[in-house]
Amino acid sequence: MSDFFSIDGNRLIRRYDSEKLWIEPWGENSLRVRATNEAAVEQEDWALLHQTTLTAKIEINGDTASITNGRIRAVVSEGGKVTFFNQNNKVLLEEFVRNRNNLKEFCSSLNIDSREFKPIIGGDYQLTLRFESDPEEKVFGMGQYQHPYLNLKNCTLELAQRNSQASVPFALSSLGYGFLWNNPGIGSVTFGKNITEWKAFSTKQLDYWITAGDTPSEIEEAYAGATGTVPMMPDYGMGFWQCKLRYQTQEELLSVAREYRRRGLPIDVIVIDYFHWVKQGDWKFDRDYWPDPEGMVRELKEMGIELMVSVWPTVDKTCDNYAEMLQKGYLVRTERGLRTTMDFLGDTVFYDPTNPEARDFVWKTVKKNYYDAGIHTFWLDVAEPEYSVYDFENYRYHLGPNVRIGNIYPLMYAKTFFDGMRQEGQNNIVNLLRCAWAGSQRYGALVWSGDIDSSFESLRNQFKAGLNMGLAGIPWWTTDIGGFHGGDPEDPKFRECIIRWFQYGAFCPVFRLHGDRVPAGEPLGTSGGGMCYSGAPNEVWSYGEEAYEIFKKYMLIRENLRPYILGLMKEAHEKGTPPMRPLFYDFPADAGTWDIDDQYMFGPDILVAPVLYEGERKRRVYLPGGACWTETGTGRTFEGGTWIESEAPLDTLPLFVKNNAGIKIL
Numbered sequence: 070m071s072d073f074f075s076i077d078g079n080r081l082i083r084r085y086d087s088e089k090l091w092i093e094p095w096g097e098n099s100l101r102v103r104a105t106n107e108a109a110v111e112q113e114d115w116a117l118l119h120q121t122t123l124t125a126k127i128e129i130n131g132d133t134a135s136i137t138n139g140r141i142r143a144v145v146s147e148g149g150k151v152t153f154f155n156q157n158n159k160v161l162l163e164e165f166v167r168n169r170n171n172l173k174e175f176c177s178s179l180n181i182d183s184r185e186f187k188p189i190i191g192g193d194y195q196l197t198l199r200f201e202s203d204p205e206e207k208v209f210g211m212g213q214y215q216h217p218y219l220n221l222k223n224c225t226l227e228l229a230q231r232n233s234q235a236s237v238p239f240a241l242s243s244l245g246y247g248f249l250w251n252n253p254g255i256g257s258v259t260f261g262k263n264i265t266e267w268k269a270f271s272t273k274q275l276d277y278w279i280t281a282g283d284t285p286s287e288i289e290e291a292y293a294g295a296t297g298t299v300p301m302m303p304d305y306g307m308g309f310w311q312c313k314l315r316y317q318t319q320e321e322l323l324s325v326a327r328e329y330r331r332r333g334l335p336i337d338v339i340v341i342d343y344f345h346w347v348k349q350g351d352w353k354f355d356r357d358y359w360p361d362p363e364g365m366v367r368e369l370k371e372m373g374i375e376l377m378v379s380v381w382p383t384v385d386k387t388c389d390n391y392a393e394m395l396q397k398g399y400l401v402r403t404e405r406g407l408r409t410t411m412d413f414l415g416d417t418v419f420y421d422p423t424n425p426e427a428r429d430f431v432w433k434t435v436k437k438n439y440y441d442a443g444i445h446t447f448w449l450d451v452a453e454p455e456y457s458v459y460d461f462e463n464y465r466y467h468l469g470p471n472v473r474i475g476n477i478y479p480l481m482y483a484k485t486f487f488d489g490m491r492q493e494g495q496n497n498i499v500n501l502l503r504c505a506w507a508g509s510q511r512y513g514a515l516v517w518s519g520d521i522d523s524s525f526e527s528l529r530n531q532f533k534a535g536l537n538m539g540l541a542g543i544p545w546w547t548t549d550i551g552g553f554h555g556g557d558p559e560d561p562k563f564r565e566c567i568i569r570w571f572q573y574g575a576f577c578p579v580f581r582l583h584g585d586r587v588p589a590g591e592p593l594g595t596s597g598g599g600m601c602y603s604g605a606p607n608e609v610w611s612y613g614e615e616a617y618e619i620f621k622k623y624m625l626i627r628e629n630l631r632p633y634i635l636g637l638m639k640e641a642h643e644k645g646t647p648p649m650r651p652l653f654y655d656f657p658a659d660a661g662t663w664d665i666d667d668q669y670m671f672g673p674d675i676l677v678a679p680v681l682y683e684g685e686r687k688r689r690v691y692l693p694g695g696a697c698w699t700e701t702g703t704g705r706t707f708e709g710g711t712w713i714e715s716e717a718p719l720d721t722l723p724l725f726v727k728n729n730a731g732i733k734i735l
Contacts, residue, residue, distance in 0.1 A: 074134040074145070079125045081136040083145055088184070090149065094123035094138035096295045098281050101251075102143070102151065105274035106186045106194065115251050115477070116296050116507035117278060141246075141281040150183060153246065155281045161246040162279065165199035165264055184275060193271045193473060196252075200265040206244050207663055208260045209651070210541040212237030212505070213518055213534040219651065219666035221260050221537070228256040228269075228476065229461060230453035233519030235504045236476055237541035239292055243653075243663060247288040249278040249296070249507060253477035255461045271462075271472045285540075285654045286646065292542050293645020297511025299545055302638040303446075303497040305375040306515075307631055308337030309624050310581035312377075313607035314553075315342035317593055319359045323368060325608060330372050334609065334621065335628045339369065340377045340448060340583070344601035349417050350384030350391060352431070353438035355598030366443035377501065378439055379448040382431075382482060383410075383417035390434065394420065399427035401454075402465040410464065412457045414601060419454045422481035423474070424467035432489030445495060447486055452479040452504040479504035483512035505543050510645075515545040515579055523552030523563065523584060528570050529667075529681045535577065536669055539647025546649075547579040551607075557587050558611045565683060565719065567612060568619050572722035573679040575623040576671045578637075578648045582607060619720045626735050633732055637672045648672060656693035659710065665691050674730035678715060678723040690715045690723055698725040701734045 075082045080093040087106040095101035095117065103110050126137040132147040140156040152163040164183035186194040208221040213235040218224055221240070228236045228250070238250035238258070250258065256269040267277075278295060282288035311329065316322040322341060329336040347355045354362050369376050384391050384400060394400050401410055401419045410419045421427045439447070456464070464471035466478075483502055490498050490513075498513035505516045518534050521527045531548045538546045551567035558564070574580050586605035593599035605611075609620040627634075640646040647654075648671065652662035655670050668678045668690065676698065678690045692698045694710030701724040707713055715723040726732050 071129050071132055071134065073132060073147075073149075074129045076127050076129070079123060079127070081127050081134055081143075081145070083134070083149060085149055088149075088186075090145070090151075092136050092143050092145070092151070094125040094136075095120050095278055096123075096280065096291055098139035098141050099278060099291055099295060100136065100138055100141055100143055100153075100280075101276075101278045103274055103276050104184055107273050111274055115253055115276065116249060116480075117251060118295060118297055120295075139281075140283075141279065153279060153281070155245055159245070161242075161244055161281060162248070163201045165201050189271060193273050196269040196272050196275055198267040198275060198277070202261055202263055202265050203244060204262045206242055206260075208240050208242055210237070210239050210241045210247075210537055211258070212541045212543070213516070213538050215521070215530050215534070217530055217533060219533045219536055223260065223262055225257060225259040228254075228258060229459075230476055230479060230504050230506070231459065232453060232455045232503065233521055234453075235479070235506075235516060235538070235543075237505055237507050237509075237538065237543055239507055239541045241285060241288055241540050245281060245283065245288075247280045247282065247292050249292065251276040251278055251507070253475065253506060254473045255471070255475055271470060273473075284657050289540065289542070289646065289654075290644050296508045296542060298643065298645045299510045299641050300499070300513050301497050301642045302499060302545070305337040306499045306579060307634045307638065308580065309335055309627060310338040310340065310377075310579065311336055311608065312340035312342065312581060312583040314583070314585040314604040315344065315601065317358060317590075317599070317603050319361065319365050323365060326369055326372055326374055328608070328610075329374075332610070335624050336374055338375045338377055338446070338581075341379060342448075343379045343381060343450060344414070345379070345598050347597040348385040348388040349381055349415055350388035350394075350420075352380060352390075352434045358593070358598045362439075362442045362444070370443070375446060376444050377446045377448050378444050379450050380435060381451050382419045382422070382449075382454055383413075383415070383451065384420055385415040385417050387415070391418075394427070394430065397426065397430070398467070399424060399430055404463050404465060404470075406463070410454065410456055411451070421467050422478065422485050427467070428481070428485040428488070432485055435486070436489060436493070440490075440493065445490070446499060446501075448501040449482055449486060450503055452482050452502040454478055454482075476506050478506075479514070480506045480509045480512065483509050483514045487512035499545065501547075505538075507542065510543050510545070514543065515547065516543050517547045517549065517581070520553040521549065522554050523556035523566065525566055525569070525681060525683050527552050528566065528573070532573070532679065532681060533666060535649060536651050539650050540654075542645065544641040544645065544647040545578050547577050547581045548574065549583040550574040550581060551584045553584050555587055556584055558605055558607070558613075562683070564612050564616050568616055568719060569680045571620055572623055573677070575627045576649070576675070576677045576722075578641075580627050582609070586611075615719075622720065622735070623722070629733050629735060633672060633674075649677075652676070652691070652693050656695060659694045661691060661710070662693050674727045674732055676725040676727065678725070680717050680722065686718055687714055687716050688723065689713070690725070692725065696727045697729070698727060699729060700725055
C-alpha cells in the first residue's frame with residue numbers, strides 16, 4: 070500500500086503533509102473532489118443531493134492512484150496532481166502545476182501549485198484551484214451576468230450575487246464535461262486562454278463535482294441528477310403574466326384584470342408588486358389600500374387568474390416583527406458599523422434564511438397573512454440579497470460569514486417558501502426570484518434577470534443570460550419584457566424595443582410583462598402602502614394600436630403552444646432539460662451550432678431567431694444540419710446546415726419548425 074493513498078469504501082484518499090484529498094463517485098459518470106488542510110473534511114453537501122453508495126474502481130500503483138466511475142476516470146500522480154479522462158482516454162481536465170517539489174515530478178522554477186490554500190491569519194483559507202486550459206474550449210452556463218457573451222471562454226466572472234447577477238457555478242464544456250464549483254463563498258473564476266482559475270476568498274475546503282458526457286444533454290441530465298430538478302410547472306405558469314411597477318390599490322389591480330377579460334385576452338397570472346404592505350417585515354397587506362384580500366383572490370380565481378404577491382426579505386427596525394426577530398437571532402449581522410443591510414424607504418435588516426428557525430418564522434407569518442387568503446405563488450424579490458453596500462466581508466449569517474457562504478442566500482430564501490408550501494400539501498410550486506445558486510431549481514425557483522435597462526443592448530444581454538442560466542441548471546427563467554428601468558409607452562423607439570422583446574418573451578419559459586415605465590405616477594400617501602410611487606401604465610393596450618395588435622398575436626401564439634410547452638415543462642421536471650437552449654444542445658454534431666449566439670431552440674422542434682437590433686427588418690438565420698426546416702411565416706422549407714435570410718417586419722419573429730413537427734404556431 071502507498072504511503073500517500075488509502076481506500077475507504079468507494080472513496081480514494083490521499084494524504085500529504087496537512088492536506089487530505091478525497092475523490093469519490095457521486096452519480097453516474099461523475100466524481101466529487103474535496104480537499105482540506107483542516108483536521109477533518111466537512112460533510113456539508115451544499116448544492117449536491119446526497120448520493121447512495123455507488124461502485125467505483127479504485128487502483129493504487131505505488132505512488133499513483135486512479136478512480137473510475139462509468140465514463141470518467143481520475144488519475145492522481147505521485148505529486149498529487151489530478152487529471153480527468155473520459156472513457157476514450159481523452160483528457161477532459163488537468164490540474165495546472167508548475168513547481169519543483171520534493172518528489173521531483175515537475176521541473177519549473179515558477180513554484181505554482183494546483184490547489185493553493187493560503188491561510189488567512191487567525192481564520193480560514195483563501196483557496197485557488199488551477200487547471201490547464203485548452204484555448205479552443207468553449208464554456209457555457211455559470212448563471213446570469215450582464216454582458217454580451219454566451220461562450221464564457223476568456224471571461225472572468227465574479228462569484229457573487231448582485232441585483233441582475235446570479236452566480237450559479239456550473240460550467241458546461243465543449244470538451245465533454247460539466248463542472249460544479251460546490252462552494253457558496255464569494256470568489257471569482259477565470260476561463261483564461263492559458264489557465265482556468267477558480268478562487269474562494271474565504272473557505273475551509275475545496276469542493277467540486279465533475280461529470281463526463283458524450284453530448285450536452287447527457288451532461289445536463291447528470292447535473293440535474295446530482296443537484297435536483299424543478300417541480301412540475303403548474304398550468305397557470307405556462308401562459309401570460311401581467312405585472313407593472315406597481316399597482317397601488319386593490320381596485321386598480323382588479324380593474325386591469327377585468328379589462329383583460331373584457332378584451333378576451335389570455336392571462337394566467339397578475340402580480341402585486343412591493344410596498345403593498347405597511348412596513349417591510351410585516352409581510353401583510355396595508356388594508357387602507359388592499360381592504361379585502363380574500364375577496365380579491367376570489368374574484369380573480371373566478372376569472373381564471375392566479376394572484377402572485379411580492380415578498381421582500383427586509384425587516385424594518387420599526388415594524389412589528391423586528392424586536393422578536395432580533396432577540397431570537399433571525400437577522401443578518403454586520404461585523405462593523407450599524408446593523409443596516411439595506412436602506413430603501415426604511416432602515417432595514419435582512420432576515421437570515423440560513424437559520425431554519427428564521428425560515429419557519431417568516432413562513433408562518435406569510436402563511437397567516439397571504440397563503441391562508443388563497444395566495445399560493447410568491448415573488449421573492451431582493452433575493453441576492455441586495456445590500457446597499459456590497460461589502461461581502463461585513464455580513465455574517467447563522468451558517469457563517471457572508472464571504473464564506475453568502476452565495477447560498479437565494480437558495481435558502483427559496484427553500485423557506487418551498488418547504489412551507491409543501492407542508493401545506495402543495496406540489497406544483499413556482500416562486501419568482503431575482504437570484505439563484507446551484508440547486509435553487511429544486512425549490513421551485515423561477516429566476517428573472519433583475520432590474521435591467523430598457524434598451525436593445527439590454528435585450529441582447531438578457532438573451533445570452535437566459536441561455537446560460539438554463540445550461541447552469543436553472544430551467545425556469547424570464548425577463549422583465551421591455552426591461553425594468555425606464556421606457557416611455559409614448560416613445561416610438563421604445564415601442565419598437567418592447568415589441569421585439571415581447572415577441573422573444575413569448576418563447577421564454579415564462580412569458581411575463583413588467584417594468585418601471587416613465588413618467589412615474591405620484592404616491593397616494595405619506596405612509597404605509599401609499600408612500601411609494603408607481604410607474605406609468607404597462608398593460609398590453611398601453612403602447613398604441615399597432616403594438617397592441619402585435620402583442621395580441623403573440624399572446625395567442627403562446628396559448629396555442631400550451632400542449633407543446635407542457636411537454637417542455639415535463640422534460641425540465643423529469644430530466645432537467647432547459648426549455649430554451651443554444652442550438653448545439655440539440656445539434657452537437659453540427660460544429661457550426663457551437664458558434665451561434667443569437668438564436669436558440671425552444672424545445673426540440675422550434676428554432677427562434679429574435680430580432681435584437683433597432684430598425685432591423687430582416688436577419689440571417691443558421692439552420693442546423695441533420696434536419697429539414699419550415700419557416701412558419703412563409704411556409705418555405707430548407708435543408709439544414711445552411712444560412713438563409715429571413716424577412717422580419719415589425720410584426721414578425723422568425724420562427725422555424727423542425728421536420729414538419731405538426732406544431733400549430735397560430
